[in-house]
Amino acid sequence: MNxxxxxxxxxxxxxxxxxxxxxxxxxxxxxxxxxxxxxxxxAATTLELYPESTMYPIISNKGYSWQ
Numbered sequence: 001m002n003x004x005x006x007x008x009x010x011x012x013x014x015x016x017x018x019x020x021x022x023x024x025x026x027x028x029x030x031x032x033x034x035x036x037x038x039x040x041x042x043a044a045t046t047l048e049l050y051p052e053s054t055m056y057p058i059i060s061n062k063g064y065s066w067q
Contacts, residue, residue, distance in 0.1 A: 020058065039063060 001021040002009050014020050022041075026034050041059040042049075049055070 037063070 039062040042055040045054040
């Protein structure tokens with residue numbers, strides 16, 4: 001997403017250490033209210049994840065910080 005969440009980001013490249021705006025949604029339909037949790041997210045050197053892909057964690061440890 002772009003910085004104000006009004007549409008997609010203009011680029012798919014983000015400098016190391018920058019904030020990456022992420023938006024996710026779920027179509028609720030007739031279900032009870034749902035909670036969407038993003039537990040893990042990685043950046044990879046390939047479009048598909050393969051054992052030989054180099055991966056960089058963006059969100060890990062189920063979103064908890066060790067700080």
